[in-house]
Amino acid sequence: MADDTKPEETPGPKIVPPTGEATKAAAASAPPTAAAHAAAKPAAPRPPAAPVPDLAGRTTSVASPGGAAAAAKPAPAAAKSTTRDADDSSPLLNRRAWMGLAWGAFSAASAAALAATGRFMFPNVLNEPPQQFKAGFPNEYGQGVDERWKEKFGIWIVRIADENVEPHGSGFYALFTICTHLGCTPNFLSAENKFKCPCHGSGYRTTGVNFEGPAPRPLERAKIGLSDDGQILVDKSRKFQYELGQWTDPDAFLKA
Numbered sequence: 001m002a003d004d005t006k007p008e009e010t011p012g013p014k015i016v017p018p019t020g021e022a023t024k025a026a027a028a029s030a031p032p033t034a035a036a037h038a039a040a041k042p043a044a045p046r047p048p049a050a051p052v053p054d055l056a057g058r059t060t061s062v063a064s065p066g067g068a069a070a071a072a073k074p075a076p077a078a079a080k081s082t083t084r085d086a087d088d089s090s091p092l093l094n095r096r097a098w099m100g101l102a103w104g105a106f107s108a109a110s111a112a113a114l115a116a117t118g119r120f121m122f123p124n125v126l127n128e129p130p131q132q133f134k135a136g137f138p139n140e141y142g143q144g145v146d147e148r149w150k151e152k153f154g155i156w157i158v159r160i161a162d163e164n165v166e167p168h169g170s171g172f173y174a175l176f177t178i179c180t181h182l183g184c185t186p187n188f189l190s191a192e193n194k195f196k197c198p199c200h201g202s203g204y205r206t207t208g209v210n211f212e213g214p215a216p217r218p219l220e221r222a223k224i225g226l227s228d229d230g231q232i233l234v235d236k237s238r239k240f241q242y243e244l245g246q247w248t249d250p251d252a253f254l255k256a
């Protein structure tokens, strides 16, 4: 027969929640942890902050007035771009270089304009030979064409003794050394006793009358006379044209 009697339970240890004083006592008796070590350890000194340049170029630090603000606030990118490194060889010019370039170009243009204005104030002066000139005494001339005044005055003086050629008889006349075709200067060919233009081949007799080539009319004559001292006086300001019947004018021929 089963014994249904239950063994008598023995009471176990009773768990009592710790009170505040008990907790303090336990903490005091427990070994110190790593966190406690860290809290108890004094903080190591922090290294000083690096100096930070402000916009005016002054260096500040956290310790200096305004340094904290400068350290906290980064410098604008525009302030950094105003300076260039010493080894920066890029072709880009900064604003000051562009201004200098513009002023240089403006100054050069102004100087050129001033020089042109000054040049305009002093026009070219043509030193043309005088229209009148004394050509020496009549007895200094032989028969025929005299070329001594060709280069300086553009005149041939011709002495003629054939009264059948000139209506005035023997004497002198002055011929312009200008071809009536297009204005070249003919040459006197003594061997052929004629004037020959090198440009298009016009030929003139010693009287000035054209006889070959494209010249449309005879050479022109200039006024000729005697000055007060007896020298031959030529005046280029008065011209006489054969085709207009002006060679018969007394001023177009000097009788001698």
Ligand code: FES
Pocket (backbone or CB within 6 Å): 179, 180, 181, 182, 183, 184, 197, 198, 199, 200, 201, 202, 213, 214, 215
């Ligand atoms: S310019 Fe003298 S012939 Fe033409």
